[in-house]
Amino acid sequence: MRVAELSKQSGVSVATIKYYLREGLLPRGESTGPNQAQYGERHLRRLQLVRALIDVGGLSIAATRDLLVYLDEPGVSLGQRLGSAMGSVTQVKRRAVEGDRGAARAIVADLVERRGWEIDVDDPACDNLVEVVAAIAAIGGTGGDALLSEIDRFAVVAEIAARGDLEAVTRPAEPDAAVETAVVGTIVGDTLISALRRLAQVNEAGRLFREG
Amino acid sequence: MRVAELSKQSGVSVATIKYYLREGLLPRGESTGPNQAQYGERHLRRLQLVRALIDVGGLSIAATRDLLVYLDEPGVSLGQRLGSAMGSVTQVKRRAVEGDRGAARAIVADLVERRGWEIDVDDPACDNLVEVVAAIAAIGGTGGDALLSEIDRFAVVAEIAARGDLEAVTRPAEPDAAVETAVVGTIVGDTLISALRRLAQVNEAGRLFREG
Numbered sequence: 001m002r003v004a005e006l007s008k009q010s011g012v013s014v015a016t017i018k019y020y021l022r023e024g025l026l027p028r029g030e031s032t033g034p035n036q037a038q039y040g041e042r043h044l045r046r047l048q049l050v051r052a053l054i055d056v057g058g059l060s061i062a063a064t065r066d067l068l069v070y071l072d073e074p075g076v077s078l079g080q081r082l083g084s085a086m087g088s089v090t091q092v093k094r095r096a097v098e099g100d101r102g103a104a105r106a107i108v109a110d111l112v113e114r115r116g117w118e119i120d121v122d123d124p125a126c127d128n129l130v131e132v133v134a135a136i137a138a139i140g141g142t143g144g145d146a147l148l149s150e151i152d153r154f155a156v157v158a159e160i161a162a163r164g165d166l167e168a169v170t171r172p173a174e175p176d177a178a179v180e181t182a183v184v185g186t187i188v189g190d191t192l193i194s195a196l197r198r199l200a201q202v203n204e205a206g207r208l209f210r211e212g
Numbered sequence: 213m214r215v216a217e218l219s220k221q222s223g224v225s226v227a228t229i230k231y232y233l234r235e236g237l238l239p240r241g242e243s244t245g246p247n248q249a250q251y252g253e254r255h256l257r258r259l260q261l262v263r264a265l266i267d268v269g270g271l272s273i274a275a276t277r278d279l280l281v282y283l284d285e286p287g288v289s290l291g292q293r294l295g296s297a298m299g300s301v302t303q304v305k306r307r308a309v310e311g312d313r314g315a316a317r318a319i320v321a322d323l324v325e326r327r328g329w330e331i332d333v334d335d336p337a338c339d340n341l342v343e344v345v346a347a348i349a350a351i352g353g354t355g356g357d358a359l360l361s362e363i364d365r366f367a368v369v370a371e372i373a374a375r376g377d378l379e380a381v382t383r384p385a386e387p388d389a390a391v392e393t394a395v396v397g398t399i400v401g402d403t404l405i406s407a408l409r410r411l412a413q414v415n416e417a418g419r420l421f422r423e424g
Contacts, residue, residue, distance in 0.1 A: 011350065045354050052351040056344060058270065117415040125414045129407040132268060136400060138223065139264040142257050143389075143396025146380060147404065153376045154401065157369055158408035162416045164365045165409070168358060170420070177355075184355025186413070188348060189366065190406045192359065195341040196367050197402070200374035202337045203329040208378055 003029070006039045010047045017047065023061055025050050025068065049180060057187035071179055081179050104134035107148065115155055161193065215241070218251045222259045229259065235273055237262050237280060261392060269399035283391055293391050316346035319360065327367055373405065 007014045020026040026046055029037030046068075053059045053067065070084040108130050109121040119125060133151075136144045169182045219226045232238040238258055241249030258280075265271045265279065282296040320342050321333040331337060345363075348356045381394045 048351050048356070049354045052347070052354065052356060056347040056351070112411075115415075117411065118418055119411060119415050123414075125411060129411050132403055132407040135264070135268040136404065139260050139268070139396065139400070142261045142264065143393045143400070144260070144264065146383075146393045147397055147400060150376065150380055151404070151408075154373070154404050155408050155412070157373045158405055158412040159416075160372065161366070161369045161405075161409050162412035164362065165413055166416045166420055168362055171358075181355045181358045184351065185359055186410070188351070188355070188359060190402070190409070191344055192348065192363070192366050193370055193373075193405065193409075194402045195344040196363075196370035197373050197377070197405075198398070199324075199329065199331060199337060199341050200367070200370040201377055201398070202335075203327075203331050204371075204374045204378045206330055208382070 001039050003037065003039065006043060006047065009044055010051070012047055012051060020047070020050060024065055025061065049184065052184055052188050056191050057184075058191065059187060067183065071176075071183065081175075085179055085183055100137065101130060101134050104130045104137060107133050107137070107151070111151055111155055114152065115159070161189075165189070213251050215249065215251065218255060218259070221256055222263070224259055224263060232259070232262060236277055237273065261396065264396055264400050268403050269396075270403065271399060279395065283388075283395065293387075297391055297395055312349065313342060313346050316342045316349060319345050319349070319363070323363055323367055326364065327371065373401075377401070 001009070003014055003017060006012075007017055010017075012020075017026065021028060026043060029039040029043060032038050050064060050068075053064045054061070059067070067085060070081055073081055073084070105121060105126075108126055112119050112121055112126075133148065136147055138144065139147075165182075165185055168185055169178055171181075213221070215226055215229060218224075219229055222229075224232075229238065233240060238255060241251040241255060244250050262276060262280075265276045266273070271279070279297060282293055285293055285296070317333060317338075320338055324331050324333060324338075345360065348359055350356065351359075377394075377397055380397055381390055383390075383393075
């Protein structure tokens with residue numbers, strides 16, 4: 001299909017499609033003449049994935065590009081691509097924050113031990129959480145201390161989510177679909193949990209109000 | 213204290229503090245001469261809150277400003293300020309997305325009924341979730357359908373989180389602290405859940421790998 005048809009089928013404007021092509025988020029179509037190219041199902045699928053990560057997941061253009069690299073790696077096993085994509089997903093959400101990394105790493109190490117998670121605290125997988133904990137500790141009295149005092153509660157919630165996540169990822173038969181499901185489930189799943197948590201808070205507040 | 217001392221105590225650069233002052237995220241200090249102002253504990257506290265929302269929570273400058281308005285409303289009860297701040301928090305995470313709102317609202321309505329949540333689906337509190345569901349539905353086969361088929365699982369996770377959230381918010385004795393705890397717990401708490409979920413996934417993947 002031509003770019004106009006790709007735009008129509010995806011609901012993404014031609015200008016945005018051209019921007020994604022320039023930024024390397026979408027592979028070029030097959031050239032059929034000067035300023036003309038043909039796009040296929042693969043482009044439509046990739047376009048929907050990019051929209052999901054950026055619009056719903058809130059990733060930046062750069063973070064999305066970093067992540068897509070792992071999805072396209074040729075000759076690499078599903079397990080490796082999944083691992084790399086998940087590692088990238090972990091890093092892209094890291095933010096520049098102030099705070100004491102040493103103290104934060106100790107808090108994470110204690111939590112990992114209490115939860116019985118079999119994770120090495122020096123593993124890069126822990127770095128993102130250490131950054132987040134350091135940043136929250138730096139907030140201090142303005143809600144940060146209160147949040148950290150409840151980190152176990154949040155960890156239990158995360159455990160319950162993760163258990164289902166892994167089941168969902170191992171379900172698709174096709175390797176590419178498994179990686180996409182993992183990436184969308186993780187990034188967009190965060191947004192879904194956040195929106196649902198807001199609504200569950202409203203429900204819970206109403207319940208407390210009626211009881212009280 | 214002078215702006216240099218405020219910078220030192222908060223770990224936020226003078227340039228950033230001046231930017232926040234211009235953008236209305238931080239109230240002006242008490243003027244003590246031309247180009248001189250004094251800042252107090254209230255400014256330090258607000259600065260830490262702003263950093264938490266922007267650096268850790270990932271809010272934009274505009275979204276942060278919208279949210280702070282509700283924290284500062286004078287002569288309004290704690291309950292009202294909490295409700296307004298939470299409503300603002302819900303809206304600031306909304307993103308521009310394509311998708312069928314009608315179908316999404318039906319999905320949310322069914323979910324609310326299955327979960328027994330006492331929420332009117334036409335309530336603005338539902339709008340954010342409807343947007344997110346519409347966007348996920350638009351992704352379709354690229355992981356979106358898989359994610360929506362598990363919306364109940366995510367809702368259970370959200371319920372568990374929300375139950376603790378409300379307990380945490382109703383704990384502080386001081387009204388201002390309660391509102392701050394609610395805002396930080398909600399916005400920064402999303403980031404914490406996300407980071408913990410990533411680590412719990414690594415743990416869970418390792419467990420499955422050892423078993424399999």
